Amino acid sequence: MKQTRTLIPTMREVPSDADVASHQLLLRAGFLRQISSGVYSFLPLAVRVLRKIEAVIREELNAIEAVEVLLPALQQAEIWQESGRLDAYGPELFRLQDRHARQFVLGPTHEEVITTLVRDEVKSYKKLPLTLYQIQTKFRDEQRPRFGLLRGREFIMKDAYSFHDSKESLDAKYTEMQAAYTAIFTRLGLDFRVVLADGGAIGGTDTHEFMALSDIGEDTIAYSNLSTYAANIEMATVNVTYEKANEPLKDMEKVATPNQRSIEEVSTFLNSDTARCIKTLLFKIDGQLAVVLCRGDHEINAIKLKNAVGASSVELADSKDAVELFACAFGSVGPVKIPLGVQVYADHAIQSVVNGICGANEDGYHFINVNPERDFEVTRYEDLRYIQEGDPSPDGNGTIQFVKGIELGHIFKLGTTYSEAMDASFLDDNGKSQPYFMGCYGIGISRILAAIAEQFRDESGLKWPKQIAPFDIHIIAVNTKDDQQRELAEELYSLLKSYRYDVLYDDRSDRAGVKFADADLIGLPVRITIGKKAEDGIVEVKFRQTGESLEWQKEEVTEKLQAFFAMD
Numbered sequence: 001m002k003q004t005r006t007l008i009p010t011m012r013e014v015p016s017d018a019d020v021a022s023h024q025l026l027l028r029a030g031f032l033r034q035i036s037s038g039v040y041s042f043l044p045l046a047v048r049v050l051r052k053i054e055a056v057i058r059e060e061l062n063a064i065e066a067v068e069v070l071l072p073a074l075q076q077a078e079i080w081q082e083s084g085r086l087d088a089y090g091p092e093l094f095r096l097q098d099r100h101a102r103q104f105v106l107g108p109t110h111e112e113v114i115t116t117l118v119r120d121e122v123k124s125y126k127k128l129p130l131t132l133y134q135i136q137t138k139f140r141d142e143q144r145p146r147f148g149l150l151r152g153r154e155f156i157m158k159d160a161y162s163f164h165d166s167k168e169s170l171d172a173k174y175t176e177m178q179a180a181y182t183a184i185f186t187r188l189g190l191d192f193r194v195v196l197a198d199g200g201a202i203g204g205t206d207t208h209e210f211m212a213l214s215d216i217g218e219d220t221i222a223y224s225n226l227s228t229y230a231a232n233i234e235m236a237t238v239n240v241t242y243e244k245a246n247e248p249l250k251d252m253e254k255v256a257t258p259n260q261r262s263i264e265e266v267s268t269f270l271n272s273d274t275a276r277c278i279k280t281l282l283f284k285i286d287g288q289l290a291v292v293l294c295r296g297d298h299e300i301n302a303i304k305l306k307n308a309v310g311a312s313s314v315e316l317a318d319s320k321d322a323v324e325l326f327a328c329a330f331g332s333v334g335p336v337k338i339p340l341g342v343q344v345y346a347d348h349a350i351q352s353v354v355n356g357i358c359g360a361n362e363d364g365y366h367f368i369n370v371n372p373e374r375d376f377e378v379t380r381y382e383d384l385r386y387i388q389e390g391d392p393s394p395d396g397n398g399t400i401q402f403v404k405g406i407e408l409g410h411i412f413k414l415g416t417t418y419s420e421a422m423d424a425s426f427l428d429d430n431g432k433s434q435p436y437f438m439g440c441y442g443i444g445i446s447r448i449l450a451a452i453a454e455q456f457r458d459e460s461g462l463k464w465p466k467q468i469a470p471f472d473i474h475i476i477a478v479n480t481k482d483d484q485q486r487e488l489a490e491e492l493y494s495l496l497k498s499y500r501y502d503v504l505y506d507d508r509s510d511r512a513g514v515k516f517a518d519a520d521l522i523g524l525p526v527r528i529t530i531g532k533k534a535e536d537g538i539v540e541v542k543f544r545q546t547g548e549s550l551e552w553q554k555e556e557v558t559e560k561l562q563a564f565f566a567m568d
């Protein structure tokens with residue numbers, strides 16, 4: 001490709017609204033342009049990278065007998081009504097009407113569409129298992145689109161759905177898919193971790209996320225420093241045996257704590273420490289008010305609470321609920337003498353509190369020497385707190401560290417949740433109607449583009465791994481007015497194309513400095529510069545990943561390039 005014939009609008013200046021380095025570079029290197037918040041145009045260089053990423057994904061999915069389809073983005077609301085999700089999702093779901101005022105949504109995902117298709121076309125166990133996938137644009141009206149492609153409102157996803165006649169068949173496919181994802185992310189050159197995850201609104205039992213490590217990742221991964229344990233902090237289980245302090249129980253006392261609100265203030269005021277405090281939170285669990293306790297030095301994880309009590313909705317109560325129920329402000333609420341019928345859920349660590357401190361349900365007062373069971377009831381003890389750095393790893397091996405990650409893939413075992421909701425079933429070998437067991441598996445393709453740009457860059461620009469670079473080689477003639485330089489550049493350009501390399505030839509008449517700066521920004525793996533030494537048939541070769549520069553005779557270029565691209 002000649003640069004004068006394509007569209008690579010590089011920019012010197014750093015776009016002010018680009019909030020992460022990868023997004024700045026993708027804009028400056030002429031890969032992307034934003035047309036509205038969270039909506040982007042992919043320019044030629046970006047399309048070439050997307051196609052190479054998609055090729056790796058297709059290879060690995062086809063290898064596990066997944067079959068490609070292409071489903072509509074425009075989905076009639078009726079099937080979302082059937083699955084019960086039309087009202088479950090709020091403003092994030094793009095809704096529209098057709099000319100006859102019929103309701104549609106722009107697909108944020110495709111469980112409803114694919115289940116409807118398979119329900120109509122696959123009725124016998126003989127046709128199972130069946131895994132269908134697509135590479136398709138998704139629409140989600142994010143409240144705060146940010147970080148460029150990492151959180152957009154229109155993005156490209158590979159989504160796969162598998163249908164099975166048994167849990168065992170689903171388990172087998174899930175394992176295959178997990179291995180295929182590991183192969184994909186490894187081949188893409190990403191530094192990633194597979195982590196245990198929470199299924200979120202979509203439910204399902206096991207689910208794993210594939211996280212690219214990055215400081216700008218929105219997810220926090222809790223991993224062991226000594227084992228392969230890694231989990232999204234949302235669901236990382238806490239496996240700690242708490243020692244009860246062996247001090248004698250003292251009589252509970254009410255003490256004045258004027259204007260002391262937070263756990264830190266109260267523990268300091270009482271010359272104690274946060275681990276002796278009992279943090280009391282009010283939650284609405286399926287609309288019902290409940291008291292949730294954790295130690296003062298811990299935080300309640302609402303997702304764990306939701307999963308532990310099997311609720312469909314869990315949210316922090318607001319202060320007026322506190323006043324109504326406890327006649328005091330949030331900061332003074334405690335578990336002692338609470339209104340009858342209010343459930344009390346406590347994190348396991350509460351059992352280790354001896355002579356603790358808690359709110360007295362009276363503004364400006366706290367109880368001291370409070371002891372669980374003696375002074376207050378607990379309905380159930382559960383693992384409700386966020387894991388913390390330094391906690392023992394749940395697998396008993398090593399201690400927990402945190403790292404940030406960008407979620408690039410997420411796989412789920414849905415079981416029969418969807419097929420039952422949509423009455424999607426097959427006839428088993430006894431002729432009995434059974435709901436399919438289903439799995440669903442997503443990869444954020446446009447997100448991968450941004451994650452690779454985030455992981456592979458330096459101060460001068462992008463550094464594409466060679467397996468997915470938009471082009472393999474960048475050819476630059478230093479002075480296009482010099483016949484010898486231009487001729488050698490064009491000779492090499494056609495020679496390398498005949499060797500099936502993807503070649504970008506900078507045939508612009510700009511100054512050499514501009515071309516070099518652009519080449520560093522764009523970040524192709526190999527740059528061949530034809531300059532003064534053209535007369536001796538010598539070219540300069542620079543490798544973008546390492547910055548290494550060499551001089552090659554023009555006759556040895558193809559052989560040496562072959563060696564470079566053959567290395568893994």
Ligand code: 9G3
Pocket residue numbers: 085089092093094108109110111140141158159160202410440441442443
């Ligand atoms: C919606 C909206 C946003 C959503 C969903 C539905 C996320 C939704 C979860 C999934 C699950 C899997 C198949 C590929 C892998 C992920 N955001 N999810 O279901 F209506 Cl507005 O998409 N789907």
